Amino acid sequence: MSVRSKIRELKPSSPSNDSRKAHQTLTLPAILSTARKFSLVKKTLVTMCVVFTIYAVFTTFFTPTATSKLEPSFPSDIFGSAASIATVSRESLLRSSFGHPPVKIYLYDLPERFTYGVIRHHSLARGVRPVQDVTTLSYPGHQHMAEWYLFKDLLRPEWERIGSPVVRVLDPEEADLFYVPFFSSLSLIVNPIRPPSATGGDSTPVYSDEETQEALVEWLEAQEYWKRNNGRDHVIVASDPNAMYRVVDKVKNSILLVSDFGRLRPDQGSLVKDVILPYSHRINTYTGQISVENRDTLLFFMGNRYRKEGGKIRDLLFQLLEKEEDVIIKHGTQSRESRRAASHGMHASKFCLNPAGDTPSACRLFDAIVSLCVPVIVSDNIELPFEDVIDYRKIAIFVETSTALKPGFLVSMLRAITQERILEFQKELKEVNHYFDYGEPNGTVNEIWRQIVRKVPLIKLMINREKRLVKRDSNEPVCSCVCSNQTGILTSL
Known part of the structure; x- marks a missing residue:
């Protein structure tokens, strides 16, 4: 027998026409069905992965989550x-x-x-x-x-x-x-x-x-x-x-x-x-629309009349303003009743007076901001939070102390401000009031951390600078961060 004949004998026989038809009838649909199922499973798995990824990113970075109760001690990586x-x-x-x-x-x-x-x-x-x-x-x-x-x-x-x-x-x-x-x-x-x-x-x-x-x-x-x-x-x-x-x-x-x-x-x-830092406001945030229609009072102030140092201006302003028409200025203390009255008064006023307290700042400025009551600041040496991101000229009116104490000046100036200008102030106040809300997920707390972060390069500069300088005595007051008192070169190896 030739080699070619042996090879023909070893080859598997071809299926008959009937068996080929049966194979086509039964096997091909099964294969296609299996392929479709595999493709569907694959698509489902991909879809689930995408959805899970989006959910994880959204939850991690964008969804505000409140913590109802703090852990009783400083937790480590408990999660x-x-x-x-x-x-x-x-x-x-x-x-x-x-x-x-x-x-x-x-x-x-x-x-x-x-x-x-x-x-x-x-x-x-x-x-x-x-x-x-x-x-x-x-x-x-x-x-x-x-x-x-x-x-x-x-x-x-x-x-x-x-x-x-x-x-x-x-x-x-x-x-x-x-x-x-x-x-x-x-x-x-x-x-x-x-x-x-x-x-x-x-x-x-x-x-x-x-x-x-x-x-x-x-x-x-x-x-x-x-x-x-x-x-x-x-x-x-x-x-x-x-x-x-x-x-x-x-x-x-x-x-x-x-x-x-x-x-x-x-x-x-x-x-x-x-x-x-901004004070933590004690007045309820105004949730109404920007408007002057429900703000019938021109100027409002409620707080301690008698203060120390720069706050002595309060008594002088009381004397000038307490008899003015559509101006409410009255003595009030820190109590629940006073806060309730102050909240109502600020929400119903166009302007809120913010004179100095015992120090240049006072909490009423931040109460006014969240009330959309345009602050009128009478405090010559005031420092304000977050001024690198907030232009206070857009949300407040600043008046020098000597000018504010001129009889009739303050009230005349405020009455001359148009309703359109007041609405512009209110719009700006609403844009920035989240900076003054400690309870906001991305509000005051995060902005404080941002301010602190901006100090880090200078702190590192001063730390390294201090390592090569020797302190000398000086009678001149200097900022403890900018300078290291009187300094000289310290020889280093």
Whole structure:
């Protein structure tokens, strides 16, 4: 047998016509059906991946998420790998948005005495029964609540901190900045020293803000990272003008978060290194439309008539304005009834008077802004928050003190302003009022962090500069951040 014949024998026989037809009838549809099912599964999987990705990005970066209750202690990475992934993604987003890596901030785990312990003393001073877990106590509302909102923000998991330009780190070696969460303004409110109650006897604790300030500095000065750069890369809130007054010279190198510089010397505070904070408004935000139809009062003011220092202008303005038609100016104290009356008055007025208080700034400016009541600012030395992003000339009227005290001038000027101009002011106020809302997901808190971030390059410059300079004595007051007193070259190897 030839090789060719053997090969023909080894080849499989061809199917008959009937079997070929059966194969075409049964097998081909099955194959096509399987292919269609595979394609459908593939498309479904791709669609699910796309939807999941969009949902993750949207949830991470755009959906405001409220935290109903803080964790009772400073939490570590309790949210596992999901939070880590969100943090990495947010760092990438921040890098692309700002052109540099996000600023890393370390939250000091202060002794309870300086945080929740202050809330406990405030609570006890007002007759609230003691509790075992102080973290269950509510921080009381007042006009200097920035210290609470910033602290609360850093306790949130990173995936909730939408739009924040800072990332909290748990390793201090990674940190660019160190946040000191001392409730300095609340500590001041607890003062004067609270004596033992009639029933508590000697067992009732006595509180001293001065002693607490000094204890904080003692604690800080013992920390490695404070000593490393003389506190320059630390952030401390002192928004009440009298907060930290006892120890300000010992913390003046730090980034101070203040309401103004009314109680600070030029060598203690400066726009160069510090950040101006808005007061926490106590008036309800106006939710109506831009309009002058329901604002029948020309000018409104309600607050303490008698103040110290620059605030003495209030009494003089009372004397000029209290008998003017369509002007409401009256004495009021910090109480629930006064806030309710002030809220109604601001919402029904075209202009709100904002004279200086004991220091150049006062909380009513921010009450007026969220009320869409055009602020009339009579305070020659006022410093304002966020002026790199807000042009206050578009939302407020500034009048020099000497001019405002001319009889008839203020009222005549305001009556000459047209309704169209008032509407323009209101439109601008509505555009910027989120900057003054501490409860807004991307409001005041995030803007404060942005202001702090902008200080970092200068802080690093001063830290490096200080390493090569030796300090000399000088009688001239200088900004503690811009200059290192009188300096000279320090020889280095």
